[in-house]
Amino acid sequence: MTKPNILVGQSGGPTAVINASLYGVITEGLSHTEEIGTIYGMVHGIEGFLAGNYLNLSQELHANDLELLKITPAAYLGSCRFKLPEDFSSPVYAALFERFEELHIGAFFYIGGNDSMDTVSKLSQYAAAHNKTIRFVGIPKTIDNDLILTDHTPGFASAAKYVAAAVREITMDSCVYHNHSVTIIELMGRHAGWLTAASVLARKHAGDNPVLIYLPEIPFSLEQFSHDIERVFQTHRAAVVCVSEGIHDADGKFICEYASSAQVDNFGHKMLTGCGKFLENYVREKFQIKVRSVELNVSQRCSSMLVSRTDIEEAALAGSFGVQAALSGNTGCMVAFERDSSHPYQMHCALHDVTKICNQEKKFPPEWITKNGTDVSDEFLEYVTPLVLGEVEHVMENGVPKFLYRENY
Amino acid sequence: MTKPNILVGQSGGPTAVINASLYGVITEGLSHTEEIGTIYGMVHGIEGFLAGNYLNLSQELHANDLELLKITPAAYLGSCRFKLPEDFSSPVYAALFERFEELHIGAFFYIGGNDSMDTVSKLSQYAAAHNKTIRFVGIPKTIDNDLILTDHTPGFASAAKYVAAAVREITMDSCVYHNHSVTIIELMGRHAGWLTAASVLARKHAGDNPVLIYLPEIPFSLEQFSHDIERVFQTHRAAVVCVSEGIHDADGKFICEYASSAQVDNFGHKMLTGCGKFLENYVREKFQIKVRSVELNVSQRCSSMLVSRTDIEEAALAGSFGVQAALSGNTGCMVAFERDSSHPYQMHCALHDVTKICNQEKKFPPEWITKNGTDVSDEFLEYVTPLVLGEVEHVMENGVPKFLYRENY
Numbered sequence: 001m002t003k004p005n006i007l008v009g010q011s012g013g014p015t016a017v018i019n020a021s022l023y024g025v026i027t028e029g030l031s032h033t034e035e036i037g038t039i040y041g042m043v044h045g046i047e048g049f050l051a052g053n054y055l056n057l058s059q060e061l062h063a064n065d066l067e068l069l070k071i072t073p074a075a076y077l078g079s080c081r082f083k084l085p086e087d088f089s090s091p092v093y094a095a096l097f098e099r100f101e102e103l104h105i106g107a108f109f110y111i112g113g114n115d116s117m118d119t120v121s122k123l124s125q126y127a128a129a130h131n132k133t134i135r136f137v138g139i140p141k142t143i144d145n146d147l148i149l150t151d152h153t154p155g156f157a158s159a160a161k162y163v164a165a166a167v168r169e170i171t172m173d174s175c176v177y178h179n180h181s182v183t184i185i186e187l188m189g190r191h192a193g194w195l196t197a198a199s200v201l202a203r204k205h206a207g208d209n210p211v212l213i214y215l216p217e218i219p220f221s222l223e224q225f226s227h228d229i230e231r232v233f234q235t236h237r238a239a240v241v242c243v244s245e246g247i248h249d250a251d252g253k254f255i256c257e258y259a260s261s262a263q264v265d266n267f268g269h270k271m272l273t274g275c276g277k278f279l280e281n282y283v284r285e286k287f288q289i290k291v292r293s294v295e296l297n298v299s300q301r302c303s304s305m306l307v308s309r310t311d312i313e314e315a316a317l318a319g320s321f322g323v324q325a326a327l328s329g330n331t332g333c334m335v336a337f338e339r340d341s342s343h344p345y346q347m348h349c350a351l352h353d354v355t356k357i358c359n360q361e362k363k364f365p366p367e368w369i370t371k372n373g374t375d376v377s378d379e380f381l382e383y384v385t386p387l388v389l390g391e392v393e394h395v396m397e398n399g400v401p402k403f404l405y406r407e408n409y
Numbered sequence: 410m411t412k413p414n415i416l417v418g419q420s421g422g423p424t425a426v427i428n429a430s431l432y433g434v435i436t437e438g439l440s441h442t443e444e445i446g447t448i449y450g451m452v453h454g455i456e457g458f459l460a461g462n463y464l465n466l467s468q469e470l471h472a473n474d475l476e477l478l479k480i481t482p483a484a485y486l487g488s489c490r491f492k493l494p495e496d497f498s499s500p501v502y503a504a505l506f507e508r509f510e511e512l513h514i515g516a517f518f519y520i521g522g523n524d525s526m527d528t529v530s531k532l533s534q535y536a537a538a539h540n541k542t543i544r545f546v547g548i549p550k551t552i553d554n555d556l557i558l559t560d561h562t563p564g565f566a567s568a569a570k571y572v573a574a575a576v577r578e579i580t581m582d583s584c585v586y587h588n589h590s591v592t593i594i595e596l597m598g599r600h601a602g603w604l605t606a607a608s609v610l611a612r613k614h615a616g617d618n619p620v621l622i623y624l625p626e627i628p629f630s631l632e633q634f635s636h637d638i639e640r641v642f643q644t645h646r647a648a649v650v651c652v653s654e655g656i657h658d659a660d661g662k663f664i665c666e667y668a669s670s671a672q673v674d675n676f677g678h679k680m681l682t683g684c685g686k687f688l689e690n691y692v693r694e695k696f697q698i699k700v701r702s703v704e705l706n707v708s709q710r711c712s713s714m715l716v717s718r719t720d721i722e723e724a725a726l727a728g729s730f731g732v733q734a735a736l737s738g739n740t741g742c743m744v745a746f747e748r749d750s751s752h753p754y755q756m757h758c759a760l761h762d763v764t765k766i767c768n769q770e771k772k773f774p775p776e777w778i779t780k781n782g783t784d785v786s787d788e789f790l791e792y793v794t795p796l797v798l799g800e801v802e803h804v805m806e807n808g809v810p811k812f813l814y815r816e817n818y
Contacts, residue, residue: 014582043586132540164809170810172483173711177490178453179774201809202781273682297703299575305714308808330652350704388808398571399717399797400610402579 002037005078005107006323009049009055010110010141011119011320012081014074014105015110015155016162016307017315019404020142021111022077023070024319025139026057037326040103043406045080047149048109050095054103055406061306065404070316071392072403073304082382083115085123093126100134102404107326111319113153116335117358124332124354135326136216138334139318143301145194148360149352150336154315156194157202158307161298163187164201164388166243166296171202171209174292175238181290182229182283183240185210188300190246193364198201199242200382209240216246217364220255225279226286228374247275255279304401309390314347323351345386411446413515415732416502417466418458419550420521420528421490423483424564425571425716427550428813430520432479433728434548435466444736449512452815454489455519455528459505463512464815474813479725480801481812482713486627491529494525500533509543510578516544516735518652520728522551522562526743533763534697534743540599544735547743547763552710554603557769558761559745563724565798567716568709572596573610573797575705576651580611580618583701584647590699591638591692592649594619595685597709598649599655602626605707606785606795608651618649626773627782629664634688635695636782656684664688713810718799723756730758754795780789 003321004236008025010018019275029039039057055077061069069076085092098353100108117138126134140147159215167185187196200353202210211232214220219245232239243274248254280293318335325333333351340346370379394401417434419427438448448466451458462488470770473660478485494501504811509517519529526547533545549556552568576594580791583592596605600686611619620641623629629652641648657663689702729746742760749755775788803810 009583014585021572044585070606072581073578075585078587079585161808165714167813168809169482169708169713171706172814176419176453176484177422178457178487201807202693202811204814256759273686277682292707294708295704296704296708298579298582298701299703299705302578303714305574305712306810313440329485332591385807390808391671391803391805394800396800398794399570399713400577403577403613405581405613408543 005038006107007040007105008109009045011116012044012076016073016158019072020312020315021319028320028323045076047080047082068404073302111139121355135331137322146192148362151339157311160198161308161388167199167202171240181238184293186295189244196244210242212241214243216244219250220247313357414447414473415512415516417518418454419484420525425482425567435726437732453487456489456491459584477813483709518546519688528762544740546731555601557771560748566650566720569607570717570797574607576611580649593702595704598653605653619651621650625653628659629656653685656714731756
């Protein structure tokens with residue numbers, strides 16, 4: 001009989017290492033010539049696949065392409081934000097499994113975050129209920145680091161390393177003048193503060209900037225914030241403040257809403273701005289000093305300028321381990337990381353029931369938040385530092401990093 | 410008799426390579442043990458020096474410090490935005506020259522842009538009028554690349570390389586989804602479009618994003634912009650648009666003013682936003698599609714994540730050439746770059762009258778702007794590409810680049 005084929009897709013927001021996981025799935029798949037036939041890739045995730053959009057990766061990618069793919073940011077296969085219906089009698093399921101069978105798919109790998117794991121969960125439940133033998137495995141991916149039952153998620157470390165380096169550079173920039181100033185840096189993480197907490201890595205020594213760090217896990221008070229600013233001015237000429245985009249007050253109202261609810265431009269268009277911009281204007285009015293806000297924006301998730309070698313290798317490992325898991329008969333599971341030790345750093349992969357993981361959120365531990373919610377503890381530093389170690393050498397082309405991309409990109 | 414000492418300062422906005430020029434001045438100065446005594450550094454430029462704030466760099470910096478200084482972004486000595494009075498009878502001049510003589514200064518080096526060159530010009534004019542023998546030399550520095558009589562300025566190439574890499578990454582991020590989208594990237598350059606033009610380096614192939622590039626040299630029209638967007642949607646699913654922060658309409662009104670003049674937040678504070686944010690809201694309202702704006706902000710000038718090796722070496726060369734020029738008896742001049750050829754790239758340093766340079770602005774050449782003001786020509790690509798070539802290896806510390814900074818930083 002013919003060998004079963006495998007199908008892999010990427011979903012949700014891009015990261016600097018989601019393609020390293022794709023590399024892991026492909027290279028591991030290619031190494032099992034006895035058990036695996038063709039490796040197919042969904043274009044634009046499950047949504048694109050439903051529309052008949054997929055690639056033959058075994059044919060399309062050659063050895064040198066794969067090495068470039070491993071260090072290419074964003075999502076090579078494209079992505080989607082598509083949630084499968086709760087109702088398993090929806091024709092979507094029958095249509096999907098029909099396509100799976102047309103392509104003789106034996107295993108399905110989905111690289112993504114919470115919503116993507118929901119897809120893996122539902123497909124594996126449908127398969128179980130309909131005696132389908134296809135195996136479904138989730139490969140974790142999110143810069144937010146908010147998946148449960150795993151020590152951390154691929155993508156977080158490279159985003160953390162980028163944030164640390166950018167905050168350190170912006171701090172040095174903000175310290176060149178003699179006068180008092182406040183620089184507010186808005187970081188990603190709407191519900192979980194992991195990435196904002198990583199800004200602590202920017203400190204060159206104890207007491208250094210960023211001197212105030214606000215996570216969404218602690219309710220934010222403008223009054224307390226203004227007291228905090230007054231306090232740090234006693235010790236810092238230039239204060240750098242890192243805030244999560246998701247900070248909100250005790251009533252759950254996002255700070256960014258304080259600004260955007262009222263703004264309309266000259267043409268009557270509603271203006272949407274972030275909490276950093278709002279706090280910039282608040283500080284300017286309140287303290288009458290030089291203030292600036294910087295939103296690191298999507299570069300946090302897609303920049304490959306300074307990725308973590310540890311992250312890249314672990315992302316690839318998650319992909320290859322997922323293929324091995326499926327070949328061993330596992331389904332309805334997600335690859336997870338378990339930390340053996342931090343000194344020296346050692347981890348290994350494990351499997352967990354994807355249904356337990358999807359739609360859950362791992363918040364930043366409250367016990368790692370210090371100084372009345374304006375700093376993070378050394379325990380977090382110990383946790384995060386090993387993850388950001390190591391660099392990757394770029395392939396350069398006319399002075400700019402070269403990446404792998406599809407022709408019709 | 411005792412050997413004369415030299416004094417060096419940094420002024421204006423930081424760059425990724427302004428410390429490489431400082432490295433050049435110090436290392437060249439140290440090599441002339443017969444002719445130069447102590448090397449002093451002004452802290453926070455001429456303003457800090459007036460207040461008696463300076464360092465003995467000969468004592469403070471050792472060989473390994475200097476190598477780290479060469480790759481450290483921002484301004485090691487600190488900076489200022491201080492314009493000397495037009496009236497030469499102002500006591501400021503007498504006070505400055507008194508300090509110069511106290512420190513037995515034979516040569517003064519100021520690393521900066523237009524305003525800093527104005528300082529060099531005035532000090533050299535005052536010296537000439539009062540028979541002072543101190544020599545005054547300007548070392549160019551600006552990411553804006555807007556100084557006249559020089560092929561380019563140190564700092565521009567590294568900013569251009571950062572912009573190119575960031576725009577390429579953001580483009581890949583914006584292309585992962587299947588639906589139509591517009592991503593607007595706001596770049597620095599209030600009056601000159603050099604840095605925004607450098608976004609063309611992000612293209613992976615002809616016709617690639619960024620598909621629209623708007624410089625401040627061409628009046629911006631919202632109506633034409635909306636036609637341009639409609640046009641590119643015929644060929645691009647995801648359109649990436651690069652705009653200079655300084656784009657303005659035919660009446661000279663900045664596009665960012667379209668937004669900020671009307672905005673007030675819930676607390677009655679005036680909200681200041683950029684043209685990118687305004688255009689984001691404009692496109693959202695007009696086309697009802699997914700749109701996002703990204704402001705690369707100060708990282709353009711201070712990021713060392715991906716600096717140009719060519720820029721670093723040329724910045725150091727400008728510093729050392731300046732010292733040689735002063736020792737040869739030159740004063741009232743600025744170090745300039747002259748390009749001998751682009752294939753292969755070759756340049757040499759020259760000297761120009763700083764009084765001719767200061768307070769002038771080199772705009773982006775109109776003949777290099779194409780497609781009715783939405784693109785730049787291959788002549789610019791030929792001009793800029795050699796400048797961004799080569800990379801620098803970081804010194805890493807816990808996964809983050811390590812820099813040199815003053816203790817009281």
